[in-house]
Amino acid sequence: MKLADILVKPIISEKSNRLSEKRNTYAFRVGRKANKLEIKKAVEEFYGVSVVDVNTVVVPGKSKSRFTKAGVISGRKPAYKKAYVTVAEGENIDLYGSL
DSSP: OOHHHHEEEEOOSHHHHHHHHHTOEEEEEEOTTOOHHHHHHHHHHHHOOOEEEEEEEEEOOOEEEEEETTEEEEEEOOOEEEEEEEEOTTOOOOSSTTO
16 A cells, blocks of 8 residues: 555544643544554654554444435445554654644
């Protein structure tokens, strides 16, 4: 898999900011077929840090509906995979530098 297929984007939320400050853990949205070893290698190559631990979770898809002039439109959001990456003590990832 290519690096772009493994790391889709970083997740920036209140929970991920709190984890990065307290535990040195960062959240990423990753490809569904990526495994922990590929994620670890991709983060180390892309950000230049040493990864201690990788935890993954598959977030299930959710049903969504909205009201329009034509009536109720219902659909489904796709499922995706999240990875929580813990980097070594004293190292950090600058997620806001590219914004």
